[in-house]
Amino acid sequence: MATMPAPLARQRTERLQRIWEEPKGLVGWLTTVDHKRIGLMFLFTSLAFFAAGGVEALLIRTQLIRPDNGLLSPGAFNEAMTMHGVTMIFLVVVPMSIGAFGNYLLPLMIGARDLAFPRMNALSFWIYVASGLFVYTGLAIGSAPDAGWFDYLPLGSKQYSPGPNVDFYTLGLIFNGISSTATAVNLIVTTFKLRAPGMSLNRMPLFCYAMLATSFALVFALPPLNTALIFLELDRALGFHFFDVTKGGDPLLWQHLFWIFGHPEVYIIILPAFGIATAIIPTFARRKMVAFPLVALAEILVAFIGFGVWAHHMFAVGLDTITTIYFAAASLIIVIPSGIQLFAWITTIVTGRPRFKTPLLWIVGFIVLFLLGGLSGVTFAAIPFDQQLTDTYYVVAHFHYVIFGAAVFPLLGGMFYWFPKVTGRMYHERAGQASFWLSFVGMNLTFFPMHIVGLLGMPRRQYTYPHGLGWDGYNLVETIGSYLLAAGLLMVVTNLAVSLFRGVPAGNDPFGGDTLEWSTTSPPPSYNFAVIPRVTSPYAMWDREDRQADQRDLAGPAERVLDEGHETPASSVLDADWDEILEMPAKSWSPILLAAALAAGFTMLLTRHYVIAAVVALLALVVLGGWHWKEPQEA
Amino acid sequence: MARSTLRRFRQDRLPSPLIRVALWGAAAAVALAVAGCGEQSPLKPESDPARDIAKLTWWMFGIAGVVFGGAVVMLLIGWLTRREEGLPFIGKRSNVETGAVVVFGIVIPVVVLIGVFAFANLVVLDDTDAPKASSTELTVEVTGNQWFWEVRYPGTKAVTANEIHIPVRTRVNLVGKTDDVIHSIWIPQLNRKIDTVPGHRNRILLYADKPGRYRGQCAEFCGLQHAHMSMYVFADPPERFRAWLRNMERPEAPPAGPSARGGKRIFMANQCASCHTIRGTAARGDIGPDLTHLRDRTTLAGLTIPNRGDYLLRWIRDPQHFKPGNKMPALGLSDAQIQKLVTYLEGLR
Numbered sequence: 001m002a003t004m005p006a007p008l009a010r011q012r013t014e015r016l017q018r019i020w021e022e023p024k025g026l027v028g029w030l031t032t033v034d035h036k037r038i039g040l041m042f043l044f045t046s047l048a049f050f051a052a053g054g055v056e057a058l059l060i061r062t063q064l065i066r067p068d069n070g071l072l073s074p075g076a077f078n079e080a081m082t083m084h085g086v087t088m089i090f091l092v093v094v095p096m097s098i099g100a101f102g103n104y105l106l107p108l109m110i111g112a113r114d115l116a117f118p119r120m121n122a123l124s125f126w127i128y129v130a131s132g133l134f135v136y137t138g139l140a141i142g143s144a145p146d147a148g149w150f151d152y153l154p155l156g157s158k159q160y161s162p163g164p165n166v167d168f169y170t171l172g173l174i175f176n177g178i179s180s181t182a183t184a185v186n187l188i189v190t191t192f193k194l195r196a197p198g199m200s201l202n203r204m205p206l207f208c209y210a211m212l213a214t215s216f217a218l219v220f221a222l223p224p225l226n227t228a229l230i231f232l233e234l235d236r237a238l239g240f241h242f243f244d245v246t247k248g249g250d251p252l253l254w255q256h257l258f259w260i261f262g263h264p265e266v267y268i269i270i271l272p273a274f275g276i277a278t279a280i281i282p283t284f285a286r287r288k289m290v291a292f293p294l295v296a297l298a299e300i301l302v303a304f305i306g307f308g309v310w311a312h313h314m315f316a317v318g319l320d321t322i323t324t325i326y327f328a329a330a331s332l333i334i335v336i337p338s339g340i341q342l343f344a345w346i347t348t349i350v351t352g353r354p355r356f357k358t359p360l361l362w363i364v365g366f367i368v369l370f371l372l373g374g375l376s377g378v379t380f381a382a383i384p385f386d387q388q389l390t391d392t393y394y395v396v397a398h399f400h401y402v403i404f405g406a407a408v409f410p411l412l413g414g415m416f417y418w419f420p421k422v423t424g425r426m427y428h429e430r431a432g433q434a435s436f437w438l439s440f441v442g443m444n445l446t447f448f449p450m451h452i453v454g455l456l457g458m459p460r461r462q463y464t465y466p467h468g469l470g471w472d473g474y475n476l477v478e479t480i481g482s483y484l485l486a487a488g489l490l491m492v493v494t495n496l497a498v499s500l501f502r503g504v505p506a507g508n509d510p511f512g513g514d515t516l517e518w519s520t521t522s523p524p525p526s527y528n529f530a531v532i533p534r535v536t537s538p539y540a541m542w543d544r545e546d547r548q549a550d551q552r553d554l555a556g557p558a559e560r561v562l563d564e565g566h567e568t569p570a571s572s573v574l575d576a577d578w579d580e581i582l583e584m585p586a587k588s589w590s591p592i593l594l595a596a597a598l599a600a601g602f603t604m605l606l607t608r609h610y611v612i613a614a615v616v617a618l619l620a621l622v623v624l625g626g627w628h629w630k631e632p633q634e635a
Numbered sequence: 636m637a638r639s640t641l642r643r644f645r646q647d648r649l650p651s652p653l654i655r656v657a658l659w660g661a662a663a664a665v666a667l668a669v670a671g672c673g674e675q676s677p678l679k680p681e682s683d684p685a686r687d688i689a690k691l692t693w694w695m696f697g698i699a700g701v702v703f704g705g706a707v708v709m710l711l712i713g714w715l716t717r718r719e720e721g722l723p724f725i726g727k728r729s730n731v732e733t734g735a736v737v738v739f740g741i742v743i744p745v746v747v748l749i750g751v752f753a754f755a756n757l758v759v760l761d762d763t764d765a766p767k768a769s770s771t772e773l774t775v776e777v778t779g780n781q782w783f784w785e786v787r788y789p790g791t792k793a794v795t796a797n798e799i800h801i802p803v804r805t806r807v808n809l810v811g812k813t814d815d816v817i818h819s820i821w822i823p824q825l826n827r828k829i830d831t832v833p834g835h836r837n838r839i840l841l842y843a844d845k846p847g848r849y850r851g852q853c854a855e856f857c858g859l860q861h862a863h864m865s866m867y868v869f870a871d872p873p874e875r876f877r878a879w880l881r882n883m884e885r886p887e888a889p890p891a892g893p894s895a896r897g898g899k900r901i902f903m904a905n906q907c908a909s910c911h912t913i914r915g916t917a918a919r920g921d922i923g924p925d926l927t928h929l930r931d932r933t934t935l936a937g938l939t940i941p942n943r944g945d946y947l948l949r950w951i952r953d954p955q956h957f958k959p960g961n962k963m964p965a966l967g968l969s970d971a972q973i974q975k976l977v978t979y980l981e982g983l984r
Contacts, residue, residue, distance in 0.1 A: 382755030457675030
């Protein structure tokens with residue numbers, strides 16, 4: 001261990017602890033602005049929704065276990081299917097990847113003490129919780145959204161979906177979008193302005209590049225979705241005709257707007273996972289990433305090109321040929337940045353001395369699954385093939401390889417990887433590996449046969465199917481696989497839950513990680529870094545002298561410790577030169593109150609009480625006024 | 636304690652993950668190879684467009700298999716050489732490493748993708764695109780309804796539902812429309828699918844090499860009974876098709892016998908007539924399918940049940956039993972009345 005801290009050093013850490021500490025107990029959690037606590041709340045909430053979405057998936061699979069099964073009525077099946085999609089996309093993967101992993105890790109990786117807007121961060125979390133509960137209220141009262149997660153018009157219009165089901169979807173997603181936008185803006189500003197001195201953009205870890213690219217994509221992808229949702233709600237609530245062809249509207253307008261959001265959303269879902277992979281691989285391969293600049297560039301390119309390919313979701317709607325050819329070409333181009341990353345990961349593993357521990361196993365599994373999902377994705381850029389197989393189980397197979405294999409596997413690997421950092425304890429290695437194998441086998445048993453039934457002509461989204469078309473056996477295998485997969489995931493949760501109490505103490509850096517979060521204690525102190533680190537390469541933790549210098553400076557000049565107040569340094573965008581010292585806001589009730597007011601407002605819109613909604617909006621403005629009345633530090 | 640963790644970390648023995656991955660891939664490839672049976676399979680093409688797509692499919696799967704295999708072999712090498720740095724035989728050379736990423740991640744994909752693009756989107760597309768109007772000999776209009784297909788032959792009076800008849804080896808212009816939400820017409824053995832979108836008339840070529848029955852299904856989620864919205868295409872020799880069409884153009888065959896006449900009275904006096912059309916009678920409803928030649932069809936309710944007297948009777952008695960959510964209400968008729976209705980409907984040839 002290091003030598004005893006000098007008296008000055010101890011004084012300083014104690015002072016920092018006093019300044020940054022938040023109240024314990026429930027009140028502390030309700031008013032927190034600490035990115036680590038908010039990140040954990042995002043994690044636990046998204047895990048709860050993951051469980052709900054998982055139960056919906058098992059219901060779907062159980063209904064389809066044999067032909068003409070009668071477990072779910074057609075209506076119940078459509079609700080389960082819609083809720084499964086909405087939950088996994090909007091309430092699980094995005095909040096978990098940027099809300100939990102981005103929130104918790106990004107400041108630690110760039111050497112900051114919090115996100116740029118801590119209270120907006122808290123607001124984002126509370127809105128996320130409220131919007132999730134809002135959507136699930138529909139399920140609780142028996143009116144869950146049931147027109148599919150992409151809610152094609154006119155099926156989702158008032159005429160064909162007269163109940164409030166689709167209103168829960170429309171208003172819930174508008175509400176939820178506020179949360180994602182807030183987190184994305186927060187991560188962008190944090191990445192650009194709060195990097196530790198010396199961490200110029202070319203020295204930023206690839207994980208942060210991935211988070212940055214994702215956040216930018218989110219900020220630009222959500223407006224088209226919100227536009228579509230607002231149009232739809234105007235159609236439904238006030239009798240507008242945006243999508244009504246008899247009054248000059250067009251249902252294809254919905255599809256364009258939805259997929260201008262929907263395709264970038266795919267990259268929003270997998271980019272953070274790519275970031276996690278590029279964080280885990282160097283640590284376990286014990287070498288730096290191969291082709292670092294190419295990978296950084298590829299991460300940004302993926303997010304960018306992802307905006308130009310949306311119409312490949314619409315090849316069967318009757319677009320003219322030249323349009324489809326353009327979008328097919330654009331869709332092929334996006335293969336290239338994905339290929340760069342894939343082979344950079346593989347080459348790094350091949351040329352390193354990899355230790356195949358649990359986190360790396362999930363990542364290797366991810367590489368294999370992403371390869372399959374990516375290759376099946378490429379086939380959709382062949383227009384006639386797309387027109388033949390779209391809306392079949394082949395598509396369901398493809399996007400589950402991408403979303404479950406390429407997004408959720410790295411998230412699970414990341415949970416193992418950072419578990420010691422967050423909790424201070426080690427998970428159980430052998431159980432971790434077993435849970436990986438169980439999940440990997442379950443995943444492939446569930447989703448691989450879907451390629452085949454798709455190629456045998458089985459359309460997606462049907463609550464039952466007849467015997468005699470060659471689909472029965474595959475569906476049975478898929479259902480068995482889904483239960484194995486669920487068992488594997490339960491094993492992950494059990495492992496981590498037990499290790500939380502029984503795990504061996506982990507120390508600060510159990511894996512020899514390459515990024516700054518490993519330089520803090522486990523779990524990190526409320527102020528993250530006693531000494532603002534000075535960074536000279538993207539592998540800051542492997543620069544031993546720099547980190548030893550940080551240690552020494554705890555008793556050195558005061559400007560790197562910032563123990564006079566609730567402070568973190570801001571730096572210049574490109575070179576990360578020390579710019580100024582920011583006074584950071586402290587705990588506050590405003591975010592949760594504002595989220596509650598907004599939830600009330602959206603509920604009033606749903607029940608068509610517009611006057612009360614206006615009153616609640618005024619109330620929200622009052623809360624917002626209170627929020628900004630006082631200086632952030634005293635709020 | 637931390638030290639003991641680290642020691643355990645080094646000592647843990649490992650199974651051979653990558654070998655298992657490879658085995659999985661191989662098993663999957665075999666599974667896919669034996670696939671291709673079934674009446675609704677795109678891999679059992681019976682026309683030029685569908686055959687082109689199937690060919691394209693196998694080519695792409697072949698290429699994908701090579702790429703997948705190559706990547707898995709690289710990962711295997713990574714596992715076998717996990718104790719040594721650098722590449723086997725070449726060692727640690729960072730320009731070689733970056734070069735590998737450029738070659739495998741950029742150069743090879745660009746070449747392969749250009750090939751796939753040219754073949755798929757310039758060659759095959761020619762066949763699967765909407766046919767030129769002058770190149771077809773017959774037009775069939777198929778209209779999606781929640782949840783059945785209405786089939787018309789423009790220029791004739793023929794109307795039927797869910798079962799499309801076409802002459803074999805004849806280029807047929809299929810026009811897809813909808814009366815309500817978006818559906819998608821998909822007969823995989825004959826051609827790719829085409830969505831039916833309100834306000835749009837989409838077209839594809841319908842062509843069958845051999846006489847026979849081809850199964851199709853709605854491929855776009857359209858609500859409660861999306862699952863029971865299937866169709867058959869019957870490709871018949873041209874003379875047989877023409878005879879069929881002539882028959883379909885005729886109005887109702889007048890009921891023979893007292894029971895059938897009683898059934899007709901019940902039909903006209905109840906809600907039946909306000910939702911269904913029987914040409915040549917007062918029944919002109921347009922909610923449900925046209926029943927003028929009901930007996931001509933082999934199935935009922937979008938291929939949900941066979942078109943037999945016993946099924947028809949059970950359907951009328953409780954229309955929500957086989958296809959819950961469809962728009963037909965139970966009429967509260969007595970079994971004797973229903974039996975007469977069935978007799979009448981069975982006479983509609």
